Amino acid sequence: MLARFLFLTLLTFLSACSQTPAPAEHKHESTEPRNIIFMIGDGMGSNYLTAYRYYLAEGQHQQIKPTIYDQLWTGMSSTWPDDQTLVTDSAASATALATGVKTFNAAISVDQQHLPIGTMMQQAKRLGKANGIVASSQINHATPAAFLAHNKSRRNMDAIADHYFDIRIDGQLVPDVMFGGGLRHFIRDDRNLVAEFQAEGYQYADSWQQLSQLNRAPALALLADSGLPSVLNQELESPLQLMTEKALELLSPHPQGFVLMVEGSQIDWCGHANDIACAMTEMHDFALAIETAKAYVDANPDTLLIITADHETGGLSLGADGIYEWRADLIYGVQFTVRELTRRFIDVEAQDIAKQWRQYTSLPLTDEQLTMITDAQHDRDSLYWVLNQLINDATRTGWTTTGHTAADVPVLAYGAGAEQFTGFMDNIDIGKRIMQLIDASASRQ
Ligand SMILES: [Zn+2]
Structure with a gap:
């Protein structure tokens, strides 16, 4: 076993010596x-x-x-x-x-x-x-x-x-x-x-x-x-x-x-x-x-x-919920991070939400989605995840x-x-x- 190891080491050493270094080394150096x-x-x-x-x-x-x-x-x-x-x-x-x-x-x-x-x-x-x-x-x-x-x-x-x-x-x-x-x-x-x-x-x-x-x-x-x-x-x-x-x-x-x-x-x-x-x-x-x-x-x-x-x-994930689509085009309409949107929407009156949502995200808002927002306004964290979901759903973006x-x-x-x-x-x-x-x-x- 040892002899074989020594032989292989020697072989490696010899073959290293016998290589013509010029082209490879020159290329490496440059x-x-x-x-x-x-x-x-x-x-x-x-x-x-x-x-x-x-x-x-x-x-x-x-x-x-x-x-x-x-x-x-x-x-x-x-x-x-x-x-x-x-x-x-x-x-x-x-x-x-x-x-x-x-x-x-x-x-x-x-x-x-x-x-x-x-x-x-x-x-x-x-x-x-x-x-x-x-x-x-x-x-x-x-x-x-x-x-x-x-x-x-x-x-x-x-x-x-x-x-x-x-x-x-x-x-x-x-x-x-x-x-x-x-x-x-x-x-x-x-x-x-x-x-x-x-x-x-x-x-x-x-x-x-x-x-x-x-x-x-x-x-x-x-x-x-x-x-x-x-x-x-x-x-x-x-x-x-x-x-x-x-x-x-x-x-x-x-x-x-x-x-x-x-x-x-x-x-x-x-x-x-x-x-x-x-x-x-x-x-x-x-x-x-x-x-x-x-x-x-x-x-x-x-x-x-x-x-x-x-x-x-x-x-x-680009595509989500079993739907064969990723709407990269809709991302451009979103003007702020979800954190900033949350800050802006926490105190907005219900009747102004849909208009401001369109203004800040260019995304439509259904009555059901409007209710999701108003229901979450009591708590910054809940509101964050609602607004986040609206954008991820619209663009078919997934996260695990x-x-x-x-x-x-x-x-x-x-x-x-x-x-x-x-x-x-x-x-x-x-x-x-x-x-x-x-x-x-x-x-x-
Ligand atoms: Zn990290």
């Missing part, structure tokens, strides 16, 4: 990216990409054609965490993506013993590369947190924010760019991290106007107290695209390249809310940020763009859970090194391969 843009659609199962394709076709009155997501699709990834559940949360999955190591649900880049696991942003900093995070949630929410902090629980959001400042690599602060929400975790009674970052030379913005004026890294922008407003409820077409453009502008001059993580955070929040109009507008926000990243790769071919999700949220599912998620890749992200993989493979590419690129410089 595809090591100097810059990496890693985009994560939180909760973005492949069903969300399908839904967005039909939604976009209806909105633009065009025939169905591949979206930016479809054009970049290269593979699929499993997402199971390192416990018995199979269904991951964002913390465990983000840890897998940011470190290449699986852990338990709720963990922010720590292992089962709660010991820290090195992240790709810390690795980038150690190797002399710049790095940044952009998110439409709080920048210290689970997904971005796993790239910069270590904690046994994603809920310890103040301690996670502290790590963004306190963790040093070779004496240096780790993040060069941080854009998103979460101001209340950075300016607190016990600590003012904004002032601490500014004292270390960070430019700071707390409005979109100020964001546009940032002109060098390092920089911090905290654009909301918690998460940014839902795209559907506000004026900007794509806040994530604005932040991504600015992050690329500030990181781009770095002589040794950069690693940027961009999260479309709230696709997941819409999934938890079982809110299809919310989900499609967040998918659009993320798609426009991807367009910006892809244009950057076209202009800078030594850049890898890799896109995936941490898990699927909601068990979204208000949590996550174990469904595989899409992998999209473009640019230098994209060929390493094809076929089926696991989420730790994505993290590991990116970290190998960061190492390989730094060792060539």
Whole structure:
């Protein structure tokens, strides 16, 4: 047995030696990216990409054609965490993506013993590369947190924010760019991290106007107290695209390249809310940020763009109740998230409900449905689920859970090194391969 093992090992060694390295190695070397843009659609199962394709076709009155997501699709990834559940949360999955190591649900880049696991942003900093995070949630929410902090629980959001400042690599602060929400975790009674970052030379913005004026890294922008407003409820077409453009502008001059993580955070929040109009507008926000990243790769071919999700949220189904139809066209009439509609309808007089419902959703309202609304107005939660059901029924949208599912998620890749992200993989493979590419690129410089 041992002899056979040794023989096979020797054989492998010999065959490795006898390979002619020239063409393969040369090709491999030329595809090591100097810059990496890693985009994560939180909760973005492949069903969300399908839904967005039909939604976009209806909105633009065009025939169905591949979206930016479809054009970049290269593979699929499993997402199971390192416990018995199979269904991951964002913390465990983000840890897998940011470190290449699986852990338990709720963990922010720590292992089962709660010991820290090195992240790709810390690795980038150690190797002399710049790095940044952009998110439409709080920048210290689970997904971005796993790239910069270590904690046994994603809920310890103040301690996670502290790590963004306190963790040093070779004496240096780790993040060069941080854009998103979460101001209340950075300016607190016990600590003012904004002032601490500014004292270390960070430019700071707390409005979109100020964001546009940032002109060098390092920089911090905290654009909301918690998460940014839902795209559907506000004026900007794509806040994530604005932040991504600015992050690329500030990181781009770095002589040794950069690693940027961009999260479309709230696709997941819409999934938890079982809110299809919310989900499609967040998918659009993320798609426009991807367009910006892809244009950057076209202009800078030594850049890898890799896109995936941490898990699927909601068990979204396009078609429901045995009816062979999905009415993507009706989603466009819905002007607000169901949460915002609930806020608006809680006190509306019965005689005004039908008119306002048409105004806010472009959907008809039967007498029976009107009664459902008035019967639920005593309680915000009941009203929420009635309004939610009216929109899901009209559009034939199904959901199986208000949590996550174990469904595989899409992998999209473009640019230098994209060929390493094809076929089926696991989420730790994505993290590991990116970290190998960061190492390989730094060792060539
Ligand atoms: Zn979630």
